[in-house]
Amino acid sequence: MRPPLEDFAEYCVSQGIDAVDELTDDDLRDYGLELRTEYIDNEIAGSTANTYFRYIRAFLSFCVRDGKLDTNPADTEAAEEFLPEDTPTRDTQFWTPEQRKQLIAYADERISMAREETISVSLERAYRDRTIVVLLAELGLRGAECFRDPNDNHRDGLTWGDVDLEHGRLEVFGKSRKYETVGLTEAAHGALARLERIQEPPISEWPLFPTGHTASKYQAVEDATGDRPATGTDIDAVCREKQVAPPSITKEAGRQILKQLTHEAGIELEGDADYLQPHGARRALGAELYKKGHSELAQSALRHSSIETTHEAYSDIKAEDVAESIDEVRE
Template sequence: MQSPLTAFATYCENQGIERVDELTTDDLRDYGLELRSASIDGDIAGSTANTYFRYIRAFLSFCVRDGKLDTNPADTEAAEEFLPEDTPTRDTQFWEPDQRKRLLEYADERVRMARDETIDTPLERAYRDRTIVVLLAELGLRGAELFRDPNDDARDGLQWGDVDLANGRLEVFGKSREYETVGLTRDAQDALERLQRVQDPPTDEWPLFPTDHAASKYDAVETATGERPPTGTDIDAVCREQRIAPSSITKEAGRQILKQLTAEAGIELTGDADYLQPHGARRALGAELYKQGHSELAQSALRHSSIETTHEAYSDIKAEDIAKSIDEVRE
């Protein structure tokens, strides 16, 4: 229960809630909406969102028994109003091999067009977007591990200090709410090296995927110096000269980038999804490894806490393999 309860505590802190006896049913309903958003984004299953909420409700029931609360604000129908449907993610979208190939090809093509100035996209931004696609496709990272989460102070997006190109690895703040090491594939290493050359980050605190939002950069400078630069200032130059790192793009901005690239690449989709979602790349990587019989490698690549978690995530593939084995024995 540690991870979901810690996430709830962080949410409460961000909302200015310091004690359990300050919690109301409205607060729990709002958190249910946060869990629903995470489910829609593909970060967690609907069933997982409901499990997390049950953990919180159980903790608050303990607080009632221990005399810290008069009643449990999570134990009401109103508190559960916005929770997603409690169903597993058997139909979770994932990147088909041809979709993955097309998206990577288009990301490369977009860099070339930006270099030739045949599109109105800055070269650094094209490399940034290409690197996002490559890291998702190659490493199966979660969106929350790549981008900033405005509702979680611990998730401020990947920074160059998290990347160790010399040893081919990076550190991410994982779902466990601990830093986890991820090895870089050749393509991921190449993408990061190219982005670093183009971006030339002036400090290790510089984000891999800095925001394009000018007001946020003005805010960063004002916070660091105590003075807000005059309107019209070359704010990017100021940030670099004074080594003031801008904020990373948010998870929502990351999703918008993938929506744009999916549409521009002309990728055809099936089901309800209207773009290639970040979590779809993670699921596709696991499925590729699992189908080839490398279940333990899939567990390691996805950083699942146990092999049982991996088997559960790909139980549909496991069922197909069992059926094929039965056929082979009978033949």
């Protein structure tokens, strides 16, 4: 129970809740929505979300018995309102090595087409989209760690201030709701270095993946300066001149980019998914490391709080390994 209870405690601290007797069923409903978001992002199954919530409800029941609470705020219909359906299994997508290579190869080709102006995509955007693919595939980042979440004020998307190319590392606001350090692989380092040369960010707050939504840029300038630029202004130039960072793309926009690239690359998919989802890259990285016997490396790469979490995530691979070992012994 420890990892999900620690996650809940950290969530409470982030919301300014310092003691269990401050909790209400609204707080538990909001946390249920957090779990639902992880389910939507393919980070956990519906059954896992409900199991975690049951752990929290059991802990709060103990607090009632121990006299620290009058009633259990998790034991109400309102508290469970946003929990996903408690399904025992759910198809989980993995990017296959072939799919990963095909997607990166197309992202490379798209840069060439943008440079030759044979597609209506700017060179900067083509580099931006390629970097998204590479960071997901190479580092196993979560979509919520890369992109802006309109429902979470702490998740504004990655900025250049989070990147340290000299030391080869990246700071992300992790699932733990703390900043976590991620080492850059050679491919990830190269992708970021090229994006920086093309983008030339004027300030450290500049997002790695800025939005292309013009109205959002106008609003950012108005919020920062108090003046709204005239319609028809080169808003990108204004942002640079006044050193106003445009918003990062949202998680949904990130998914739409991957959907577009998947379809344009002609990648064949299995199951119900109609595109290569962000979390599929993360699970694929962990599965590749885990299957080769590097479970602790998988734990570190995915930044799991415990090795038990890693074993649980790849229990199917562990079962296959056990079966193969039995066959080998009997031979």
